[in-house]
Amino acid sequence: MRLQAELVAVVLTVNAGRPWVLAGGEPPALPAGPLAAGESLQAGVREFARERSGFDLGYVEQLYTFADLGRSADDCRTVSISYLGLTRAPIDGSARPADWSALYDLLPWEDRRHLTASGTDRLSEEIELALRRWSGDLDERRDRCAFLFGYDDRPWRAEFALQRYELLWEAGLVAESPTAGRISALTAGPMAHDHRRILATGLSRIRAKLQYRPVVFELMPESFTLLALQETVEAIAGQHIHKQNFRRSVEVQHELVEPTGELSHDTGGRPARLYRFRGSVREERAQVGTKLPLPR
Amino acid sequence: MRLQAELVAVVLTVNAGRPWVLAGGEPPALPAGPLAAGESLQAGVREFARERSGFDLGYVEQLYTFADLGRSADDCRTVSISYLGLTRAPIDGSARPADWSALYDLLPWEDRRHLTASGTDRLSEEIELALRRWSGDLDERRDRCAFLFGYDDRPWRAEFALQRYELLWEAGLVAESPTAGRISALTAGPMAHDHRRILATGLSRIRAKLQYRPVVFELMPESFTLLALQETVEAIAGQHIHKQNFRRSVEVQHELVEPTGELSHDTGGRPARLYRFRGSVREERAQVGTKLPLPR
DNA sequence: GAGTAAATGCTGAAAGTGAGCATAACAGGC
């Protein structure tokens, strides 16, 4: 059996309060390329992420390996090894902006920052309606929907983005579902191959990781205000965080950040202290469990 | 470039209070085999786990994909996709026992159940001594050792098994370290290829998962006492748990188990209620976050 | 100087955790 291996990267950055993912083309596709000879997997990902975006990846982590059965002829199979990468790319700057997509254009239901407490919106209602129709009177389905989409007073769990995608896929509500009906307009349009699934995998992973590892750091500039840090976390998490509690949780773990002594005056109000990450975070980030709050 | 793909499985079971892993031969090797054509990855793992052990895997989860550079000639590269699998195989029964190894014979420092509170033993002391020698006066190394092995009153974190293995490897304390010295007798002997690393990856993963997903279930018989459940968790976690608190945390989440109404009389003392997992656990196990305590 | 926007400080309820004591219910020996 002939075998091919390719690397697929989910490269994320946050800019102006919005998360962006390196994905261009029509339909949009994640950067992917063959595994070069004599190169480690991580090095390969870093390599072509730089080629495509012009920026270096900070954090890199393996996501999942897929072996497509359907994609090619039986005698040539492709193994896709997917990676998550974080970078500080300033998008609007020198990079070709066409290569970047707004993450929540591709997974619109994952951004809930505009929702007020216990509030809802057109998209949520549409999904809930469609899902209830799909569930019918099957208790199992109903439970699953309630758990993943937070119906019936259950909390919204940001880190279950992948499972939500899979549910919508089964229910025929995303463009690439085999059973997609007309309501599939939830997503702007199809993405290449199974790239939306890979993207959802990456989003799930970073949201989970955010809660126990100091990875936001990779998305922040050298120095920043606590509000900027919070807004970056919120952008990834797709939901709002109680400001004072966020601030406290950051300050309590005094291994995490330290004030630079400078102030930022473009706040519109009282100037904010600037902070930087402590050196120990950079070095120990492979081990230390550092917690940032996600609301439940 | 020629490319080969192989599957490597970490198949775990718990029996008589000890965790076992499917690994035989000399040196011991995890079951591994080429990726068959026209077969999904998971199906492949299940397939040859059944062949080798005679039992079906319950839970299966992808671990990590390695692409060896060094292992073969430059024009033929092997991609190893590793999986974790859990099964209820009764070892001492019909299966060929030679295929199973006691997990903690392969990673002896990961079992701390015999340690009394704040106590220590020969192995721990030996490791601590060797690690302190290796750290010298390098603060970074010293911190890392303290964090991973719980020196200086830091808590032992069971789920960092992989990082501990990697540290020991760097420090030349396991048989397969490139710089292995005489003290490397920590491990009984070498394992094939990088299989001990893969095993440590699997142990890390299941220990982490145990804390927020009902996976123990896959290791338990149809009905069981709470003590039996606790001992299974302890076997995997490699440490003791406060009995009453364990019991409370199980009972509080009343989605998890329910009494069968029967009693077990072979306790030696007061008979114990028998429990079974609730149906919802089986179905929703892919989603529901169920917590079992690991001491910190 | 008034109004405003944001940073910052503080407090109290609620939930979760860790550790121990006390009691209940059996088996087996006498």
Added chain:
DNA sequence: GCCTGTTATGCTCACTTTCAGCATTTACTC
């Protein structure tokens, strides 16, 4: 039948963490 050992099971208490809101401070803009 009673005593003893052993385990299951019930309960309490202190302590920590988390959630959520109120109040105050500080500087900018007009």
